[in-house]
Amino acid sequence: xxxxxxxxLLCVLCGVLFAPIAGAHVLRRAETPSLPGEPLSPLLVQTLxxxxxxxxxxxxxxxxxxxxxxxxxxxxxxxxxxxxxxxxGGTGAGCGGLFARGPVAILEGSSGGPKLERRSNLExxxxxxxxxxxxxxxxxxxxxxxxxxxxxxxFVLEFGAAELQAGVGPAELVAEDKTGAELMRxxxxxxxx
Amino acid sequence: xxxxxxxxxxxxxxxxxxxxxxxxxxxAAYAEVVSYANGYLAPTQGFASYTDDATYAGWCSAIYGxxxxxxxxxxxxxxxxxxxxxxxxxxxxxxxxxxVTVTPLTLTGARAYRKKAYGKNSDPRWVYAxxxxxxxxxxxxxxxxxxxx
Numbered sequence: 001x002x003x004x005x006x007x008x009l010l011c012v013l014c015g016v017l018f019a020p021i022a023g024a025h026v027l028r029r030a031e032t033p034s035l036p037g038e039p040l041s042p043l044l045v046q047t048l049x050x051x052x053x054x055x056x057x058x059x060x061x062x063x064x065x066x067x068x069x070x071x072x073x074x075x076x077x078x079x080x081x082x083x084x085x086x087x088x089g090g091t092g093a094g095c096g097g098l099f100a101r102g103p104v105a106i107l108e109g110s111s112g113g114p115k116l117e118r119r120s121n122l123e124x125x126x127x128x129x130x131x132x133x134x135x136x137x138x139x140x141x142x143x144x145x146x147x148x149x150x151x152x153x154x155f156v157l158e159f160g161a162a163e164l165q166a167g168v169g170p171a172e173l174v175a176e177d178k179t180g181a182e183l184m185r186x187x188x189x190x191x192x193x
Numbered sequence: 194x195x196x197x198x199x200x201x202x203x204x205x206x207x208x209x210x211x212x213x214x215x216x217x218x219x220x221a222a223y224a225e226v227v228s229y230a231n232g233y234l235a236p237t238q239g240f241a242s243y244t245d246d247a248t249y250a251g252w253c254s255a256i257y258g259x260x261x262x263x264x265x266x267x268x269x270x271x272x273x274x275x276x277x278x279x280x281x282x283x284x285x286x287x288x289x290x291x292x293v294t295v296t297p298l299t300l301t302g303a304r305a306y307r308k309k310a311y312g313k314n315s316d317p318r319w320v321y322a323x324x325x326x327x328x329x330x331x332x333x334x335x336x337x338x339x340x341x342x
Contacts, residue, residue, distance in 0.1 A: 048292065083286070085284070092282070092286075093284070093291065094286025094291050095288060095291075095292075098287075101287045105287055105288065107285075107286045109284045110280070110283050112282075113280035113283055114283070118280075
């Protein structure tokens with residue numbers, strides 16, 4: 001084979017060889033776990049269609065099973081705001097008008113179910129507007145639990161497996177301002193309860 | 194010299210062929226996972242589901258028991274429901290679009306569950322949309338045990 005066509009053939013073959021490798025590298029990058037300081041992996045950011053620049057951590061909480069629950073804010077490219085919870089081997093996201101139903105946005109996550117008694121954990125994750133001073137959750141036994149707001153006005157209130165097996169779960173959320181005036185009351189009860 | 198070059202060229206061609214065959218498959222799998230995980234309830238939808246949901250005969254009972262009877266409060270729910278009807282993970286929220294994914298996000302993991310997303314019934318328009326679609330599905334699937342109202 002003359003040398004010029006051979007060189008061209010080699011160049012083409014090299015291009016064909018390296019382009020897929022570069023493509024596979026892009027895929028591997030997307031699947032890599034989140035880096036320290038980055039709340040969500042690139043794949044999750046892509047899956048949830050978030051603007052990467054908008055993603056920020058609102059709080060990191062230790063759950064009773066020893067793992068962390070990360071509460072994250074992100075905004076979709078189209079503008080919808082998202083409250084995101086990462087933990088227990090999964091990610092949940094609620095996107096839309098976060099405060100359309102009141103000054104506290106709620107995302108409740110569970111492992112197991114659907115019956116309350118068959119769940120291994122349940123967390124009420126929330127993010128409050130600045131005018132909210134206190135958030136409390138009344139459980140199905142009538143007990144009121146305070147949900148301490150962190151510096152970003154986020155909170156996580158956890159129900160453990162023992163409580164859930166006893167049929168105790170969230171029933172209602174109440175939010176108040178600093179004067180104690182009620183700002184929001186939300187039914188959190190399970191269907192059929 | 195020339196035979197060596199020929200061997201190298203053939204080797205490169207062989208490796209290139211293998212790489213070309215593998216990468217589109219990975220890309221397709223990736224796209225499928227992302228497509229699966231992107232399902233959520235849009236503001237104009239009363240009910241959202243995937244084609245492969247229909248392969249699980251009891252899915253409608255899971256939905257019905259979970260949320261259709263809910264009196265008030267949450268706006269939407271998403272759950273990963275295993276073929277035996279048990280739930281792996283679920284999220285409810287006060288916003289209109291809820292999604293749930295298990296990590297690591299793999300094609301096998303995505304296929305192991307039937308993801309559901311649906312709205313609550315406090316808004317009549319949503320109830321109508323949900324029950325209409327549920328009813329249509331039930332009428333085409335006599336095995337579905339849920340009476341449609």
